[in-house]
Amino acid sequence: MSSVCPIHVAAFTSGATVPGARFRVRQYIPALARAGITVTERWPRLGAFPPPTKWLRPAWLAGTLAQRVPQIGLAHAADVTWLYRELVSTLVTFEGLTPRPRLLDVDDSIHLFRDGNTARRLARLVDLVVVSSPYLADAWRRWTPHVEVLPMAVDTDLITPAPLPARPVIGWLGSPGNLAYLESIAPALAEVTARFPGTSVAVCSERQPSLPGLPMHYVPWSPAAERPFLESLSIGIVPLADTPWERGKFSYKMLLYMAAGRPVVGSPVGSNADMLHRHDVGIAASDHGQWVAALSTLLADHAAAQRFGAEARLVAVRDYSITAIAPRLAQIFRRLTS
Secondary structure (H helix, E strand, O other): OOOOOOEEEEEEOOOOOOHHHHHHOHHHHHHHHHOOEEEEEEOOOOOOOOOOOHHHHHHHHHHHHHHHHHHHHHHOOOOEEEEEOOOEOOEOOOHHHOOOOEEEEEOOOHHHHHHHHHHHHHHHHOOEEEEOOHHHHHHHOOOOOOEEEOOOOEOOOOOOOOOOOOOOEEEEEOOHHHHHHHHHOHHHHHHHHHHOOOOEEEEEEOOOOOOOOOOEEEEEOOHHHHHHHHHOOOEEEEOOOOOHHHHOOOOHHHHHHHHOOOOEEEOOOOHHHHHHHHOOOEEEOOOHHHHHHHHHHHHHOHHHHHHHHHHHHHHHHHHHEHHHHHHHHHHHHHHHOO
16 A cells, blocks of 8 residues: 555646646646646636736636635645646736645746736745746746746657658647747748748647748647647747747747657747757757758758657657656655645
Protein backbone atom coordinates (compact mmCIF):
# COMPACT_ATOMS: atom_id res chain seq x y z
CA MET A 1 0.00 0.00 0.00
CA SER A 2 1.34 3.44 -0.91
CA SER A 3 2.47 5.67 1.98
CA VAL A 4 2.14 8.85 -0.08
CA CYS A 5 -0.49 11.16 1.39
CA PRO A 6 -3.18 12.24 -1.07
CA ILE A 7 -3.42 15.94 -1.87
CA HIS A 8 -6.46 17.82 -3.12
CA VAL A 9 -5.74 20.91 -5.21
CA ALA A 10 -8.32 23.60 -5.99
CA ALA A 11 -7.36 25.11 -9.35
CA PHE A 12 -8.80 28.41 -10.55
CA THR A 13 -8.37 29.06 -14.27
CA SER A 14 -9.57 31.63 -16.77
CA GLY A 15 -11.99 29.63 -18.92
CA ALA A 16 -12.79 26.39 -20.69
CA THR A 17 -11.22 27.48 -23.99
CA VAL A 18 -8.30 29.59 -22.71
CA PRO A 19 -5.10 28.02 -24.11
CA GLY A 20 -3.03 28.75 -21.01
CA ALA A 21 -5.55 27.02 -18.74
CA ARG A 22 -5.36 23.98 -20.96
CA PHE A 23 -1.55 23.87 -21.12
CA ARG A 24 -0.57 25.08 -17.65
CA VAL A 25 -3.23 23.23 -15.66
CA ARG A 26 -5.64 20.89 -17.43
CA GLN A 27 -3.20 18.70 -19.31
CA TYR A 28 -1.41 17.80 -16.04
CA ILE A 29 -4.52 16.56 -14.21
CA PRO A 30 -4.27 12.86 -15.26
CA ALA A 31 -0.53 12.65 -14.49
CA LEU A 32 -0.97 14.37 -11.13
CA ALA A 33 -3.82 11.98 -10.26
CA ARG A 34 -1.46 9.05 -10.79
CA ALA A 35 0.88 10.71 -8.27
CA GLY A 36 -1.88 10.96 -5.66
CA ILE A 37 -2.74 14.60 -6.34
CA THR A 38 -6.36 15.31 -7.25
CA VAL A 39 -7.03 18.58 -9.05
CA THR A 40 -10.47 20.17 -9.24
CA GLU A 41 -10.50 22.94 -11.84
CA ARG A 42 -13.01 25.78 -11.72
CA TRP A 43 -13.52 28.80 -13.96
CA PRO A 44 -16.22 31.46 -14.31
CA ARG A 45 -18.76 30.80 -17.05
CA LEU A 46 -18.47 34.45 -18.07
CA GLY A 47 -14.69 34.09 -18.36
CA ALA A 48 -11.86 35.98 -16.69
CA PHE A 49 -11.27 38.39 -19.57
CA PRO A 50 -13.46 41.47 -20.18
CA PRO A 51 -15.71 41.72 -23.24
CA PRO A 52 -14.59 44.05 -26.06
CA THR A 53 -17.65 46.28 -25.58
CA LYS A 54 -16.73 48.65 -22.76
CA TRP A 55 -20.24 49.38 -21.53
CA LEU A 56 -20.75 45.66 -20.85
CA ARG A 57 -17.70 45.39 -18.61
CA PRO A 58 -19.25 46.51 -15.27
CA ALA A 59 -21.99 43.88 -15.58
CA TRP A 60 -19.47 41.26 -16.74
CA LEU A 61 -17.20 42.01 -13.76
CA ALA A 62 -20.04 41.77 -11.27
CA GLY A 63 -21.22 38.51 -12.83
CA THR A 64 -17.76 36.95 -12.94
CA LEU A 65 -17.04 37.82 -9.31
CA ALA A 66 -20.43 36.45 -8.29
CA GLN A 67 -19.55 33.18 -10.01
CA ARG A 68 -16.19 33.05 -8.25
CA VAL A 69 -17.68 33.32 -4.73
CA PRO A 70 -19.24 29.82 -4.47
CA GLN A 71 -16.17 28.34 -6.19
CA ILE A 72 -13.96 29.80 -3.46
CA GLY A 73 -16.30 28.42 -0.82
CA LEU A 74 -16.00 24.92 -2.26
CA ALA A 75 -12.21 25.26 -2.41
CA HIS A 76 -11.84 25.45 1.36
CA ALA A 77 -11.88 21.66 1.53
CA ALA A 78 -8.67 21.59 -0.56
CA ASP A 79 -5.09 21.28 0.66
CA VAL A 80 -3.64 23.88 -1.70
CA THR A 81 -4.90 26.57 -4.08
CA TRP A 82 -3.55 26.72 -7.65
CA LEU A 83 -4.20 30.13 -9.20
CA TYR A 84 -3.63 30.29 -12.93
CA ARG A 85 -2.95 34.02 -13.33
CA GLU A 86 -5.42 36.44 -11.72
CA LEU A 87 -9.01 35.45 -10.93
CA VAL A 88 -10.05 38.41 -13.09
CA SER A 89 -7.76 39.80 -15.79
CA THR A 90 -5.46 42.65 -14.64
CA LEU A 91 -7.16 42.92 -11.21
CA VAL A 92 -6.62 41.65 -7.69
CA THR A 93 -10.02 40.58 -6.35
CA PHE A 94 -10.77 37.52 -4.20
CA GLU A 95 -7.36 35.79 -4.32
CA GLY A 96 -6.85 36.47 -0.61
CA LEU A 97 -10.04 34.57 0.23
CA THR A 98 -8.78 31.28 -1.21
CA PRO A 99 -7.26 28.76 1.20
CA ARG A 100 -3.52 28.65 1.80
CA PRO A 101 -0.99 27.58 0.75
CA ARG A 102 -1.44 29.37 -2.57
CA LEU A 103 0.50 28.81 -5.79
CA LEU A 104 0.30 31.48 -8.50
CA ASP A 105 1.05 30.13 -12.00
CA VAL A 106 2.14 32.74 -14.57
CA ASP A 107 2.94 32.21 -18.25
CA ASP A 108 2.61 35.78 -19.58
CA SER A 109 3.94 39.24 -18.76
CA ILE A 110 1.06 40.12 -16.44
CA HIS A 111 3.60 41.98 -14.29
CA LEU A 112 3.21 44.79 -16.83
CA PHE A 113 -0.46 45.34 -15.89
CA ARG A 114 -1.28 48.51 -13.96
CA ASP A 115 2.38 49.55 -13.63
CA GLY A 116 3.20 46.35 -11.75
CA ASN A 117 0.71 46.96 -8.94
CA THR A 118 -1.31 43.85 -9.75
CA ALA A 119 1.76 41.61 -9.66
CA ARG A 120 3.10 43.22 -6.48
CA ARG A 121 -0.18 42.65 -4.62
CA LEU A 122 -0.55 39.09 -5.92
CA ALA A 123 3.01 38.23 -4.90
CA ARG A 124 2.21 39.24 -1.32
CA LEU A 125 -0.88 37.05 -1.23
CA VAL A 126 0.68 33.77 -2.40
CA ASP A 127 3.23 31.33 -1.00
CA LEU A 128 4.92 30.55 -4.31
CA VAL A 129 4.98 32.02 -7.81
CA VAL A 130 5.65 29.47 -10.58
CA VAL A 131 6.57 31.01 -13.93
CA SER A 132 7.24 29.59 -17.37
CA SER A 133 10.56 31.33 -18.11
CA PRO A 134 13.65 32.89 -16.50
CA TYR A 135 12.57 36.29 -17.87
CA LEU A 136 9.35 36.12 -15.86
CA ALA A 137 11.24 34.84 -12.82
CA ASP A 138 13.46 37.93 -12.84
CA ALA A 139 10.39 40.14 -13.09
CA TRP A 140 8.56 38.53 -10.17
CA ARG A 141 11.62 38.41 -7.88
CA ARG A 142 11.20 42.17 -7.51
CA TRP A 143 8.28 41.38 -5.19
CA THR A 144 9.00 37.94 -3.72
CA PRO A 145 11.96 35.56 -3.37
CA HIS A 146 9.59 32.60 -3.65
CA VAL A 147 9.73 32.09 -7.40
CA GLU A 148 10.37 28.92 -9.41
CA VAL A 149 10.65 28.29 -13.14
CA LEU A 150 8.54 25.48 -14.57
CA PRO A 151 8.48 25.52 -18.38
CA MET A 152 5.50 24.62 -20.49
CA ALA A 153 4.98 20.96 -21.31
CA VAL A 154 3.75 19.31 -24.49
CA ASP A 155 1.96 15.98 -24.77
CA THR A 156 4.56 14.00 -26.70
CA ASP A 157 2.40 10.87 -26.53
CA LEU A 158 -0.34 12.66 -28.46
CA ILE A 159 1.86 14.76 -30.78
CA THR A 160 4.31 12.47 -32.58
CA PRO A 161 6.41 12.67 -35.78
CA ALA A 162 4.76 11.72 -39.06
CA PRO A 163 6.14 11.43 -42.62
CA LEU A 164 6.83 14.75 -44.30
CA PRO A 165 4.31 15.94 -46.90
CA ALA A 166 5.10 15.41 -50.57
CA ARG A 167 5.14 19.18 -51.18
CA PRO A 168 6.75 21.62 -48.70
CA VAL A 169 4.40 23.30 -46.23
CA ILE A 170 5.38 26.20 -43.97
CA GLY A 171 2.98 26.23 -41.03
CA TRP A 172 1.78 28.57 -38.29
CA LEU A 173 -0.57 27.65 -35.45
CA GLY A 174 -1.88 30.15 -32.92
CA SER A 175 -4.66 32.26 -31.48
CA PRO A 176 -6.32 35.10 -33.44
CA GLY A 177 -4.67 37.70 -31.23
CA ASN A 178 -1.27 36.62 -32.52
CA LEU A 179 -2.07 36.65 -36.25
CA ALA A 180 -0.44 40.07 -36.56
CA TYR A 181 2.95 38.41 -35.99
CA LEU A 182 2.33 36.05 -38.90
CA GLU A 183 1.04 38.82 -41.15
CA SER A 184 4.16 40.88 -40.40
CA ILE A 185 6.35 38.36 -42.26
CA ALA A 186 4.00 37.98 -45.25
CA PRO A 187 6.53 39.63 -47.64
CA ALA A 188 9.19 37.10 -46.63
CA LEU A 189 6.75 34.22 -47.07
CA ALA A 190 5.80 35.55 -50.50
CA GLU A 191 9.43 35.69 -51.58
CA VAL A 192 10.16 32.17 -50.33
CA THR A 193 7.09 30.57 -51.91
CA ALA A 194 7.96 32.27 -55.21
CA ARG A 195 11.52 31.01 -54.96
CA PHE A 196 10.40 27.44 -54.21
CA PRO A 197 7.39 26.66 -56.44
CA GLY A 198 4.94 24.22 -54.91
CA THR A 199 5.58 25.47 -51.39
CA SER A 200 2.48 26.56 -49.49
CA VAL A 201 1.67 28.28 -46.19
CA ALA A 202 -0.75 26.56 -43.80
CA VAL A 203 -2.46 28.41 -40.94
CA CYS A 204 -4.46 26.92 -38.08
CA SER A 205 -6.33 29.47 -35.99
CA GLU A 206 -9.83 30.50 -34.93
CA ARG A 207 -9.76 33.29 -37.49
CA GLN A 208 -8.42 33.38 -41.03
CA PRO A 209 -5.37 35.63 -41.53
CA SER A 210 -4.95 38.36 -44.11
CA LEU A 211 -2.28 36.95 -46.44
CA PRO A 212 -3.36 38.10 -49.90
CA GLY A 213 -1.48 36.60 -52.81
CA LEU A 214 0.11 33.78 -50.80
CA PRO A 215 -0.56 30.10 -51.58
CA MET A 216 -2.27 29.73 -48.20
CA HIS A 217 -4.32 26.85 -46.77
CA TYR A 218 -6.48 27.74 -43.75
CA VAL A 219 -7.55 25.19 -41.12
CA PRO A 220 -10.10 26.33 -38.49
CA TRP A 221 -8.64 25.58 -35.06
CA SER A 222 -10.06 22.98 -32.73
CA PRO A 223 -8.32 20.62 -30.29
CA ALA A 224 -8.94 17.76 -32.73
CA ALA A 225 -7.41 19.74 -35.62
CA GLU A 226 -4.01 20.31 -33.99
CA ARG A 227 -2.45 16.91 -34.49
CA PRO A 228 -3.31 16.43 -38.20
CA PHE A 229 -2.32 20.04 -38.86
CA LEU A 230 1.12 19.53 -37.31
CA GLU A 231 1.56 16.31 -39.29
CA SER A 232 0.89 18.24 -42.50
CA LEU A 233 3.84 20.61 -42.03
CA SER A 234 7.43 20.62 -43.22
CA ILE A 235 8.52 23.65 -41.16
CA GLY A 236 6.96 25.43 -38.19
CA ILE A 237 7.31 29.20 -37.81
CA VAL A 238 7.12 31.42 -34.72
CA PRO A 239 7.37 35.13 -35.61
CA LEU A 240 7.16 37.59 -32.71
CA ALA A 241 7.60 41.29 -32.07
CA ASP A 242 10.37 42.27 -29.65
CA THR A 243 8.53 44.04 -26.83
CA PRO A 244 8.36 43.47 -23.04
CA TRP A 245 5.08 41.56 -23.45
CA GLU A 246 6.47 39.10 -26.01
CA ARG A 247 9.68 38.58 -24.01
CA GLY A 248 7.54 36.99 -21.30
CA LYS A 249 5.83 34.54 -23.63
CA PHE A 250 6.71 30.86 -23.58
CA SER A 251 6.31 29.65 -27.13
CA TYR A 252 3.99 26.70 -26.81
CA LYS A 253 3.58 26.54 -30.58
CA MET A 254 7.33 25.98 -30.87
CA LEU A 255 6.99 22.99 -28.53
CA LEU A 256 4.18 21.61 -30.68
CA TYR A 257 6.33 21.83 -33.83
CA MET A 258 9.21 20.21 -31.96
CA ALA A 259 7.07 17.36 -30.64
CA ALA A 260 5.97 16.71 -34.24
CA GLY A 261 9.64 16.47 -35.25
CA ARG A 262 9.57 19.60 -37.41
CA PRO A 263 12.36 22.18 -37.71
CA VAL A 264 11.52 25.66 -36.48
CA VAL A 265 12.21 29.18 -37.70
CA GLY A 266 11.48 31.77 -35.04
CA SER A 267 12.09 35.31 -33.90
CA PRO A 268 14.84 35.29 -31.23
CA VAL A 269 12.56 36.79 -28.56
CA GLY A 270 11.84 35.43 -25.08
CA SER A 271 11.76 31.66 -24.83
CA ASN A 272 12.20 31.43 -28.62
CA ALA A 273 15.69 32.89 -28.26
CA ASP A 274 16.57 30.60 -25.36
CA MET A 275 15.37 27.48 -27.17
CA LEU A 276 17.10 28.29 -30.45
CA HIS A 277 20.34 29.22 -28.65
CA ARG A 278 20.53 26.10 -26.46
CA HIS A 279 19.29 23.47 -28.89
CA ASP A 280 19.77 22.72 -32.59
CA VAL A 281 16.06 22.70 -33.34
CA GLY A 282 15.94 25.37 -36.03
CA ILE A 283 17.07 28.82 -37.13
CA ALA A 284 16.53 32.28 -35.63
CA ALA A 285 15.28 35.09 -37.90
CA SER A 286 14.85 38.76 -36.97
CA ASP A 287 14.22 40.63 -40.22
CA HIS A 288 12.99 40.09 -43.76
CA GLY A 289 16.35 38.93 -45.10
CA GLN A 290 16.90 36.49 -42.26
CA TRP A 291 13.43 35.01 -42.60
CA VAL A 292 13.96 34.47 -46.32
CA ALA A 293 17.41 32.97 -45.75
CA ALA A 294 16.32 30.66 -42.90
CA LEU A 295 13.29 29.28 -44.69
CA SER A 296 15.23 28.92 -47.94
CA THR A 297 17.96 26.96 -46.15
CA LEU A 298 15.49 24.45 -44.71
CA LEU A 299 13.62 24.08 -47.99
CA ALA A 300 16.79 23.59 -50.01
CA ASP A 301 18.72 21.37 -47.56
CA HIS A 302 16.47 18.45 -46.68
CA ALA A 303 19.17 16.72 -44.65
CA ALA A 304 19.63 19.78 -42.43
CA ALA A 305 15.87 20.11 -41.97
CA GLN A 306 15.66 16.46 -40.94
CA ARG A 307 18.53 16.87 -38.45
CA PHE A 308 16.84 19.88 -36.86
CA GLY A 309 13.53 18.00 -36.72
CA ALA A 310 15.05 14.91 -35.11
CA GLU A 311 16.80 17.03 -32.47
CA ALA A 312 13.59 18.98 -31.87
CA ARG A 313 11.68 15.79 -31.12
CA LEU A 314 14.43 14.53 -28.80
CA VAL A 315 14.48 17.80 -26.81
CA ALA A 316 10.68 17.93 -26.59
CA VAL A 317 10.46 14.42 -25.15
CA ARG A 318 13.45 14.73 -22.83
CA ASP A 319 12.91 18.22 -21.41
CA TYR A 320 9.36 19.41 -22.13
CA SER A 321 7.05 16.39 -22.15
CA ILE A 322 4.33 15.92 -19.57
CA THR A 323 6.31 12.89 -18.40
CA ALA A 324 9.29 15.18 -17.71
CA ILE A 325 7.45 18.16 -16.19
CA ALA A 326 4.56 16.64 -14.21
CA PRO A 327 6.81 15.04 -11.52
CA ARG A 328 8.39 18.45 -10.89
CA LEU A 329 4.95 19.98 -10.46
CA ALA A 330 3.93 17.17 -8.10
CA GLN A 331 7.03 17.84 -5.97
CA ILE A 332 6.06 21.50 -5.74
CA PHE A 333 2.60 20.63 -4.43
CA ARG A 334 4.01 18.14 -1.91
CA ARG A 335 6.53 20.70 -0.70
CA LEU A 336 3.81 23.34 -0.28
CA THR A 337 1.66 21.00 1.80
CA SER A 338 4.41 19.44 3.91
